[in-house]
Amino acid sequence: MKYTLIAWMRDKPGVLSRVAGMMRRRNFNIDSLQVGHSEAPGISRMTFVVDGNDRMVDQVIQQLRKLVDVTQVENISEQPIVAREMAMVRVATNADTRAEIVQIVNIYRGEIVDVALDSMIVQIVGSEDRVASLVDLLDNFGILEMVRTGPVAMARGRLERSRRRGTAVWRAQADGRDAVSTERFKTGGV
Amino acid sequence: MSKRNGKAAKAAPEIPVQMKGAQMIWEAMVREGVRVVYGHPGGAILPAYDALSPYEAEGKLHHVLVRHEQCAAHMADGWARATGEVGVCIATSGPGATNLVTGLATAQMDSVPVVAITGQVPTKLLGTDAFQESDVVGVSAPVCKHNYLVTDVNELPLILKEAFYIAREGRPGVVLVDICKDVQNAEGTFRYDFEIELPGFEPWPNVDLECVRKAAALINQAERPLVLSGHGVQLARMGHELLALVEKAEIPVVTTLLGTGNIPESHPLSLGMGGMHGEAYANQAVQSCDVLIAVGMRFDDRITGRLDKFAKQAKVIHFELDRAEVGKNIVPDVPVIGDLAETLPALLPLIEERRHQPWLQQLKEWKGETAQSDILNYEVDELIPPYVIRQLWFATHNAPGGPPIIVTDVGQHQMWECQYFTHDHVGQLLTSGGLGTMGFALPAAIGAQMAYPERLVWAVAGDGGFQMTLQELAVIKQEHNLPVKVAIINNGFLGMVRQWQQFFYDKRYTGTPVWSPDFVQLAAAYQIPALAVTRPDEVGPALEKAIATPGPFLIDFRVKEEVNVYPMVAPGAAVDQLIRRPKPAVMQEYSGVQPSW
Numbered sequence: 204m205k206y207t208l209i210a211w212m213r214d215k216p217g218v219l220s221r222v223a224g225m226m227r228r229r230n231f232n233i234d235s236l237q238v239g240h241s242e243a244p245g246i247s248r249m250t251f252v253v254d255g256n257d258r259m260v261d262q263v264i265q266q267l268r269k270l271v272d273v274t275q276v277e278n279i280s281e282q283p284i285v286a287r288e289m290a291m292v293r294v295a296t297n298a299d300t301r302a303e304i305v306q307i308v309n310i311y312r313g314e315i316v317d318v319a320l321d322s323m324i325v326q327i328v329g330s331e332d333r334v335a336s337l338v339d340l341l342d343n344f345g346i347l348e349m350v351r352t353g354p355v356a357m358a359r360g361r362l363e364r365s366r367r368r369g370t371a372v373w374r375a376q377a378d379g380r381d382a383v384s385t386e387r388f389k390t391g392g393v
Numbered sequence: 394m395s396k397r398n399g400k401a402a403k404a405a406p407e408i409p410v411q412m413k414g415a416q417m418i419w420e421a422m423v424r425e426g427v428r429v430v431y432g433h434p435g436g437a438i439l440p441a442y443d444a445l446s447p448y449e450a451e452g453k454l455h456h457v458l459v460r461h462e463q464c465a466a467h468m469a470d471g472w473a474r475a476t477g478e479v480g481v482c483i484a485t486s487g488p489g490a491t492n493l494v495t496g497l498a499t500a501q502m503d504s505v506p507v508v509a510i511t512g513q514v515p516t517k518l519l520g521t522d523a524f525q526e527s528d529v530v531g532v533s534a535p536v537c538k539h540n541y542l543v544t545d546v547n548e549l550p551l552i553l554k555e556a557f558y559i560a561r562e563g564r565p566g567v568v569l570v571d572i573c574k575d576v577q578n579a580e581g582t583f584r585y586d587f588e589i590e591l592p593g594f595e596p597w598p599n600v601d602l603e604c605v606r607k608a609a610a611l612i613n614q615a616e617r618p619l620v621l622s623g624h625g626v627q628l629a630r631m632g633h634e635l636l637a638l639v640e641k642a643e644i645p646v647v648t649t650l651l652g653t654g655n656i657p658e659s660h661p662l663s664l665g666m667g668g669m670h671g672e673a674y675a676n677q678a679v680q681s682c683d684v685l686i687a688v689g690m691r692f693d694d695r696i697t698g699r700l701d702k703f704a705k706q707a708k709v710i711h712f713e714l715d716r717a718e719v720g721k722n723i724v725p726d727v728p729v730i731g732d733l734a735e736t737l738p739a740l741l742p743l744i745e746e747r748r749h750q751p752w753l754q755q756l757k758e759w760k761g762e763t764a765q766s767d768i769l770n771y772e773v774d775e776l777i778p779p780y781v782i783r784q785l786w787f788a789t790h791n792a793p794g795g796p797p798i799i800v801t802d803v804g805q806h807q808m809w810e811c812q813y814f815t816h817d818h819v820g821q822l823l824t825s826g827g828l829g830t831m832g833f834a835l836p837a838a839i840g841a842q843m844a845y846p847e848r849l850v851w852a853v854a855g856d857g858g859f860q861m862t863l864q865e866l867a868v869i870k871q872e873h874n875l876p877v878k879v880a881i882i883n884n885g886f887l888g889m890v891r892q893w894q895q896f897f898y899d900k901r902y903t904g905t906p907v908w909s910p911d912f913v914q915l916a917a918a919y920q921i922p923a924l925a926v927t928r929p930d931e932v933g934p935a936l937e938k939a940i941a942t943p944g945p946f947l948i949d950f951r952v953k954e955e956v957n958v959y960p961m962v963a964p965g966a967a968v969d970q971l972i973r974r975p976k977p978a979v980m981q982e983y984s985g986v987q988p989s990w
């Protein structure tokens with residue numbers, strides 16, 4: 204079964220490799236992984252899709268929590284969520300097929316973002332299923348190049364506030380301020 | 394801040410001081426209570442070494458020069474295991490740092506608090522394959538609890554403080570701090586009064602008392618309860634509480650390798666070590682109990698054997714600090730997550746006084762069967778390792794200065810030590826359990842001896858493992874004749890591997906016969922007094938001589954070659970499917986002192 208996890212972590216060089224390294228070392232199977240900024244300065248947000256069973260996912264979560272730079276981990280697989288991924292597909296075209304492809308892309312509410320004589324680039328944002336089914340259709344015309352981001356996700360409904368905020372130092376670092384001379388040194392009171 | 398020693402949450406404000414990064418390292422260590430650092434210098438760490446000199450001159454810190462960086466980590470590890478404090482090692486960039494890795498992995502696998510400092514090439518050369526550059530943070534990450542690369546001198550004080558905090562708090566482990574050479578040379582602001590803020594680090598999870606109550610209810614109903622206790626008991630210093638608990642409800646105790654001595658092994662409720670080379674009755678107890686109370690342990694495969702056949706009759710209660718260990722190998726019926734120093738005292742009053750005579754009677758019968766074939770119950774006319782170990786116990790267990798500390802290497806002798814030495818005190822046995830690192834004994838014994846100069850410390854090693862780190866004999870001398878005693882159980886083979894070859898590879902002894910130098914002459918070259926022992930009647934006198942001789946001593950026990958460790962659970966077999974100890978061929982009734990069981 205597939206599980207969607209979200210992890211918040213300190214935005215700092217090397218954190219991604221720590222997370223990826225732990226996953227590889229512990230033999231966890233990552234289907235997809237997406238990292239980007241979160242709403243909190245100094246904190247990145249990672250969306251994972253992992254393939255496994257309940258016990259394995261529990262281990263993934265516990266092991267992620269042990270990483271000092273990871274501040275929070277949530278398993279949103281059982282919650283109502285909005286999950287979206289984006290794909291760009293360069294599909295082969297010719298005079299005969301171009302119109303048909305445009306029609307299909309319109310049905311899927313995708314976009315043509317580039318056109319060349321013998322190909323065009325189709326962009327689509329949607330659920331994994333929708334992206335997959337458009338890709339299947341386009342495959343009939345010949346896919347020359349493709350990139351899929353893998354999903355990012357958010358739980359629906361009200362947000363329960365939790366420990367997502369970084370520290371003063373992290374925020375300062377994220378803002379490009381001198382982390383050292385800022386808030387951190389106020390803590391001692393001098 | 395530190396939960397166990399209850400240090401003040403807020404450090405007193407202090408005036409910042411300007412100093413070089415190199416000095417900050419030592420300034421931080423003094424504040425952390427460090428007294429000894431084990432290391433080896435080199436180009437990228439030279440500024441730090443230079444800044445150490447005033448601290449050494451004032452007697453605040455002492456540096457021990459090792460002969461191989463692996464041993465710096467093992468010595469820091471031995472110190473930390475013996476004292477419970479953070480051990481510190483230091484090395485240069487590149488080869489110095491990579492040499493540390495085995496030692497760090499050894500400590501991390503056994504939850505030992507160690508901080509490692511390494512020099513790194515200057516910031517502007519990072520990533521250029523500069524001379525003696527290696528990606529130490531990358532290389533060491535999988536074997537560390539956490540690590541840092543320091544590229545800004547002003548971040549150094551906080552990072553050092555975090556490093557000690559992370560190494561020590563919660564489940565202890567290894568933290569490495571890799572410091573660029575230019576950072577060591579740069580001037581910066583030093584202060585140490587900040588509070589540590591690490592939102593992603595939760596060393597002491599809150600205890601759910603409901604789980605403790607559930608655990609108590611299960612224990613109170615048990616007919617055949619059993620405690621399986623591990624290193625966590627020692628780390629939490631909860632040996633006495635555990636003993637009170639098992640005495641109150643009359644619960645027998647099996648330990649893991651690192652749990653050895655959690656309750657006195659001569660106690661009637663102690664069944665000794667379980668697992669691959671545990672006694673048959675200990676493993677039978679695990680397989681037959683109806684409630685298994687696992688305390689501060691992680692269900693390693695060496696203790697569980699085949700997982701799907703493990704303790705099938707039992708409801709499992711798991712007391713453990715590290716949440717990730719709960720459910721990793723065995724899914725418990727009642728998980729009790731949290732510091733044992735909280736959960737065990739909370740459990741004790743909820744436990745009813747109980748007696749479990751039929752269960753204990755059963756265990757006693759199983760013990761009796763084992764004792765019948767025990768090698769020690771017969772006269773020995775050859776020098777066999779179990780006999781040596783038993784004599785070591787006779788010779789040392791009443792040592793002045795406190796319980797002796799035995800530091801083993803890895804292999805057959807390690808298992809015999811567990812079986813034939815009676816550990817009546819927590820922390821008497823220091824051994825590499827998780828990683829099983831050959832070469833551990835001598836350097837770790839040096840660390841332990843430096844922590845406890847008054848106590849008798851024995852390194853017990855095989856001829857194979859001893860040769861992996863014997864160069865550290867020089868440290869014994871350079872550190873003013875440290876009184877470390879060394880026993881080499883010299884069987885001419887990489888014994889444990891030979892045993893596997895005998896059992897599982899048709900006795901094809903590929904790569905296991907070991908040629909050794911004359912260890913007595915070798916010791917002489919290091920100016921260490923030594924003796925070789927070849928006959929059983931020489932063992933006692935040799936041990937006495939070693940103990941009576943001030944300073945170090947080495948004994949080369951030239952034991953019978955092809956002796957096996959029994960019982961043995963074949964890897965992947967269920968723990969009750971064991972190869973039992975055959976009766977010795979020569980069966981004269983033994984008239985000497987009986988082993989404690």
Ligand SMILES: Cc1ncc(C[n+]2csc(CCOP(=O)(O)OP(=O)(O)O)c2C)c(N)n1
Binds near residue numbers: 856884
């Ligand atoms: C560094 C390292 N290399 C290899 C091994 C595998 N190994 C485990 S026990 C053992 C044999 C040890 O032989 P020896 O030191 O002579 O001790 P004995 O088993 O004979 O008591 C070996 C090679 C190990 N544990 N550690």
